[in-house]
Amino acid sequence: MPLNTNMQISTSNEYGKLKSVIVGSVNNMSWPADDKEFNTSIDRSTYPTTLIRGAIPDAVKQEATEDLERLVNILENKKIKVYRPLTTKPHWAYSARDIILTIGDMVIQCPTPFDSRADELELYPFLNDCKPVRAPRPRNSNDPCFDAANILKVDDKLVYSLSHSANDAGADWLQKTVGTAYEVVKWKVVDHEITHIDSTLLTINKNTVIVNASRVKEQDLPNFMQDYKKIWIDDIVSRDFDHFPYASKWIGMNMLSLDPETVLVDEIQVELKKKLEENNFNVIPTSMRQSRTLGGGFHCVTNDLVRE
Numbered sequence: 001m002p003l004n005t006n007m008q009i010s011t012s013n014e015y016g017k018l019k020s021v022i023v024g025s026v027n028n029m030s031w032p033a034d035d036k037e038f039n040t041s042i043d044r045s046t047y048p049t050t051l052i053r054g055a056i057p058d059a060v061k062q063e064a065t066e067d068l069e070r071l072v073n074i075l076e077n078k079k080i081k082v083y084r085p086l087t088t089k090p091h092w093a094y095s096a097r098d099i100i101l102t103i104g105d106m107v108i109q110c111p112t113p114f115d116s117r118a119d120e121l122e123l124y125p126f127l128n129d130c131k132p133v134r135a136p137r138p139r140n141s142n143d144p145c146f147d148a149a150n151i152l153k154v155d156d157k158l159v160y161s162l163s164h165s166a167n168d169a170g171a172d173w174l175q176k177t178v179g180t181a182y183e184v185v186k187w188k189v190v191d192h193e194i195t196h197i198d199s200t201l202l203t204i205n206k207n208t209v210i211v212n213a214s215r216v217k218e219q220d221l222p223n224f225m226q227d228y229k230k231i232w233i234d235d236i237v238s239r240d241f242d243h244f245p246y247a248s249k250w251i252g253m254n255m256l257s258l259d260p261e262t263v264l265v266d267e268i269q270v271e272l273k274k275k276l277e278e279n280n281f282n283v284i285p286t287s288m289r290q291s292r293t294l295g296g297g298f299h300c301v302t303n304d305l306v307r308e
Helices: 036-043 058-077 125-130 168-181 249-253 270-278
Strands: 018-023 081-083 100-103 106-109 151-154 157-161 183-187 201-205 208-212 229-233 256-259 262-266 282-286 302-307
Touching: 018 058, 018 256, 058 081, 058 282, 081 302, 100 302, 106 125, 106 168, 151 201, 157 168, 168 183, 208 249, 229 270, 262 270, 270 282
Parallel strands: 018 081, 157 183, 208 229, 262 282
Antiparallel strands: 018 302, 100 106, 151 157, 201 208, 256 262
């Protein structure tokens, strides 16, 4: 993959026609051993086993690699330009969307609470020409802190999911950074503690949202979404996982829009596919077998660079 001196960023929603995108990698993927926020996130789990730190198992790596390559082939067959991270050192950039926020023509390295991912922008040297904004590192609980995956891009609004990985100060810093072109809308899921937003709420075309009905009630949605068309997801098929689930079963509703009529979903989600088709969407099913093990579905493992 050559370094592209003509790299462009142009994206302000989750559903415009996708033209170029980053797809994550599991090559050299390794869970960190000395990241305080990561350890805390594992400790929150009620699952009886715990995650084994270090390199991911070969069987997990093989299946995840196969599924990512299948995803890349689907995208490239749709004439979508695909970029991959340069993973020559241990990392956990499988979920390429987590740390790098692309909005408008900007690239923002977010002030993630995960120290082991603080310099993840280095995996994407092809973004250097975009003059990325590097947020200051959070050193205490009052400093700006958020992941890119806490944010849902909805044209001129950025829905900002307040959680243990995104604080009020982070929303305020983001608003100053993006200026008046976008309104940062702080949003808190009242009855459920979520980390990232895209297994709870997604937009898949203009004025249409996919909503996790187990977590969100209609009155909980941001005010500007009250008159949107809502597709409520009452349940989801639970993927198997290796030893420890880094994501809940709801990673199964994590989908990627290729354009306002076309979505890519996990092939085991038959009822989800049916519901989307009933709402006049074209659905492309494919596999994401290690999504729960590695904590990322199709929206997580991609990061749109250009959408029309």
